[in-house]
Amino acid sequence: xxxxxxxxxxxxxxxxxxxxxxxxxxxxxxxxxxxxxxxxxxxxxxxxxxxxxxxxxxxxxxxxxxxxxxxxxxxxxxxxxxxxxxxxxxxxxxxxxxxxxxxxxxxxxxxxxxxxxxxxxxxxxxxxxxxxxxxxxxxxxxxxxxx
Amino acid sequence: xxxxxxxxxxxxxxxxxxxxxxxxxxxxxxxxxxxxxxxxxxxxxxxxxxxxxxxxxxxxxxxxxxxxxxxxxxxxxxxxxxxxxxxxxxxxxxxxxxxxxxxxxxxxxxxxxxxxxxxxxxxxxxxxxxxxxxxxxxxxxxxxxxxxxxxxxxxxxxxxxxxxxxxxxxxxxxxxxxxxxxxxxxxxxxxxxxxxxxxxxxxxxxxxxxxxxxxxxxxxxxxxxxxxxxxxxxxxxxxxxxxxxxxxxxxxxxxxxxxxxxxxxxxxxxxxxxxxxxxxxxxxxxxxxxxxxxxxxxxxxxxxxxxxxxxxxxxxxxxxxxxxxxxxxxxxxxxxxxxxxxxxxxxxxxxxxxxxxxx
Numbered sequence: 001x002x003x004x005x006x007x008x009x010x011x012x013x014x015x016x017x018x019x020x021x022x023x024x025x026x027x028x029x030x031x032x033x034x035x036x037x038x039x040x041x042x043x044x045x046x047x048x049x050x051x052x053x054x055x056x057x058x059x060x061x062x063x064x065x066x067x068x069x070x071x072x073x074x075x076x077x078x079x080x081x082x083x084x085x086x087x088x089x090x091x092x093x094x095x096x097x098x099x100x101x102x103x104x105x106x107x108x109x110x111x112x113x114x115x116x117x118x119x120x121x122x123x124x125x126x127x128x129x130x131x132x133x134x135x136x137x138x139x140x141x142x143x144x145x146x147x
Numbered sequence: 148x149x150x151x152x153x154x155x156x157x158x159x160x161x162x163x164x165x166x167x168x169x170x171x172x173x174x175x176x177x178x179x180x181x182x183x184x185x186x187x188x189x190x191x192x193x194x195x196x197x198x199x200x201x202x203x204x205x206x207x208x209x210x211x212x213x214x215x216x217x218x219x220x221x222x223x224x225x226x227x228x229x230x231x232x233x234x235x236x237x238x239x240x241x242x243x244x245x246x247x248x249x250x251x252x253x254x255x256x257x258x259x260x261x262x263x264x265x266x267x268x269x270x271x272x273x274x275x276x277x278x279x280x281x282x283x284x285x286x287x288x289x290x291x292x293x294x295x296x297x298x299x300x301x302x303x304x305x306x307x308x309x310x311x312x313x314x315x316x317x318x319x320x321x322x323x324x325x326x327x328x329x330x331x332x333x334x335x336x337x338x339x340x341x342x343x344x345x346x347x348x349x350x351x352x353x354x355x356x357x358x359x360x361x362x363x364x365x366x367x368x369x370x371x372x373x374x375x376x377x378x379x380x381x382x383x384x385x386x387x388x389x390x391x392x393x394x395x396x397x398x399x400x401x402x403x404x405x406x407x408x409x410x411x412x413x414x415x416x417x418x419x420x421x422x423x424x425x426x427x428x429x430x431x432x433x434x435x436x437x438x439x440x441x442x443x444x445x446x447x448x449x450x451x452x453x454x455x456x457x458x459x460x461x462x463x464x465x466x467x468x469x470x471x472x473x474x475x476x477x478x479x480x481x482x483x484x485x486x487x488x489x490x491x492x493x494x495x496x497x498x499x500x501x502x503x504x505x506x
Contacts, residue, residue, distance in 0.1 A: 037316075038324045064419055069326065071419050087421070091452060092439075093305035094298050097421030108422040109302055110440050124451055126444045 048144035051084065054136065062098025062105070065143075071095050072132060072143060073105065077116055082136065084143040085118045085129040096129070105129065175382040178365045185255035186363055186386075187393050188248050194394045195245035196351070198401070199283075202238040203340065210290070212336035214329030217292035218415040225412060232409055239410035241401055242287060246280050246431050253277055257469070257489050260476040261364035267470040269361070272354040274467045279347050284429055286339040292332060297416035299428050300335070301327050309453050310460075328418070367481055427503065434496045435459055437503035466492075 001009075046068030057063060062075040064087050071087035075098055085105070087095050094109035104121070105114040113122035118129035132143040159165050177186060209228055211220040224231035253273065256262060262270035289300045304327065308318030323330030380386055428436050438459075442451040465472070475482035 036320055038319055038322075038330060041324065064421055066419055071421075073421075089422075092302040094301060094422040094426075095420065108424045108426050109298060110436075120444065124439060124442060124444055126450045126452070 048142055051134075051141045051143045053139050054141060055139065057082075060100055060103075064095065064097070067132070067143065073098065073129075074134075074141065074143065075105070075116060078103075082134045082141060083116060083118075084132040084134050085114075086132070087129075089125060090120065090127040090129065091123070091125040172383040173381065175359065175362060176379040177363050177382050177386045179378040179380050180365065180369050182255075182259065182366055182369065185251075185259070187390065188252035188255060189358070190390045191393060191397055192245060192248040192252050193351075193355075194397060195241050195248055195401075196347075198241045198398075199238065199245060200344070202234050202241065205234050206238060207340060212290070212333060214292065214332055217290060217332060218412070221291045221412055233405060236405035236408075236410045237401060240404045240408075242284055243430070244397070244401060244404075246284060249277050249280055250431070254489065254493065256364075258486065259364065259366035260473070260482070260485065261366070262470040263364075263367075263473070263476040263479075264470070266357070266361060266364055269354060269357040270470050271467070272350045272357070276347060276350045276354065278463075279343055279350070281431065283339065283343050283347075284431065286335040286343065288429060289332060289335045290339065291412060292416050293413035294416050294420070294423055295413055295426060297327060297418070298422045298426055300331065303428070303432075304331070306452070306456055309450075309456050311453070311457075326418075367476065367479065430500060430504070433503035434499035437499045437506075 049065070049067055049072075051065045051072070051074045052063065057074065057076040059076055059080050060078045062073055064071050065074055066072070067086070072084055073087040073096060074082065074084045076082050085096075087097075089096050089107040089109065089112050091107065091110055091112050094107050094112075096105050096107045096112070096114070098104075099106040102113075103116065105116065105118070106112070107123070107125070111123045112120070112125040114125065114129055115121050118131050120126070120128050131146060133146050135142045135144065156165065177183070206224065209220055209224045209231070211217060221235065224235055226232075256270065256273070285300075285303055289296045304318055304321045307321060308314045310317060319325065321331070321334065322328070323334045427433065435455075439452060439455050442455045444451050446454045469485070470477070473482055473485055476485065
């Protein structure tokens with residue numbers, strides 16, 4: 001075997017070695033990365049819920065209700081009208097609350113402020129709260145996503 | 148008795164040449180000058196880390212890492228287990244003192260330019276350990292599954308989710324899904340007690356080996372000073388004994404804090420309750436938290452929070468890589484600019500932390 005053949009043989013063995021090492025790492029790492037990625041939970045998409053009864057809320061107050069697996073806020077203003085929004089602050093994901101003393105929706109985490117139409121009026125939130133549709137059937141209040 | 152110990156020493160020495168190690172320690176010296184006191188903070192950090200490992204392992208005997216049981220198990224530790232309140236309180240206090248000691252250590256190294264050649268890798272491993280310490284704090288904070296921790300985790304992981312391009316993947320990786328749930332708790336528990344300690348131990352080993360190998364750095368400005376004559380103290384036993392004395396003092400401070408200011412448990416997290424008023428993160432995140440409050444919703448065309456996160460990210464990277472861009476210290480020249488940067492950072496952190504504390 002001359003030098004040239006030896007060289008080519010060495011190159012061949014090298015590529016097999018590095019090729020298998022790459023394949024081995026990929027075979028180990030791929031399942032790990034896939035394992036770490038949480039599986040998509042197929043939950044029933046909630047589009048409408050019964051939030052409360054009309055008598056549950058006094059005028060000028062608000063409550064947090066479950067909308068699927070996310071919180072929503074249902075507010076009854078001083079006139080007795082109902083409004084509902086997603087209760088997830090658009091800033092950093094905290095849950096907002098109704099501030100009776102200021103008549104606003106407020107996030108305690110970074111002092112984010114929204115008016116009673118869900119518009120961001122102060123503090124760091126970059127977007128308004130997503131508004132939900134409120135339907136009152138008799139005594140019951142239903143809220144649903146605006147389509 | 149003395150004979151037995153000598154025989155045991157001889158037995159080991161014959162097999163692993165202990166004598167050479169003792170000789171090496173005897174030859175290691177610590178410089179003595181008017182800033183020597185700062186050398187002790189690395190040792191204090193190490194001591195507090197050891198306390199974290201010991202108390203952490205003890206807590207593991209009773210802690211249950213699930214959404215339904217986490218809060219209750221800590222309540223059980225604090226009310227039923229003998230000295231449970233003490234162990235948990237020490238773990239929490241020591242975590243905070245650990246970060247404080249590591250911070251002081253980091254700034255003293257920064258101002259002394261001890262990161263300059265040949266100690267770049269020591270600085271890098273130190274900085275990585277510092278970030279890990281923050282990660283330890285952040286992950287450990289959620290484990291009691293109380294209200295404050297729940298929202299702190301929501302905010303913290305949401306910030307990670309704002310990182311351009313890879314944010315969403317990181318957010319899901321951290322939370323174990325889209326929202327902060329029991330899945331997040333399981334993951335944080337795994338990070339806190341297995342993954343982080345594993346990585347930290349490797350970094351710490353490298354860090355300590357380098358310190359032993361290269362010895363302590365002397366600040367440039369001291370070397371320049373006129374009339375400065377080099378004094379030194381042997382590491383073993385002189386410096387080590389001083390170290391141990393300080394550790395004893397720190398242990399006492401820790402005991403006083405843990406006993407007279409026991410760490411509270413708060414109320415159990417409820418994913419469907421609004422964020423409580425007066426919510427704040429741990430003090431070492433407070434300056435960033437406060438900054439986020441001041442940044443307006445939109446700056447030019449980007450969202451304020453992304454702006455803030457990118458800014459802190461760049462600052463953190465520059466800080467970590469200082470040995471590689473501070474060319475003056477590399478050449479052994481004085482660099483005042485670094486001092487100004489350091490002073491600015493210290494003032495910024497103190498000011499914003501105080502503001503965050505007061506408001």
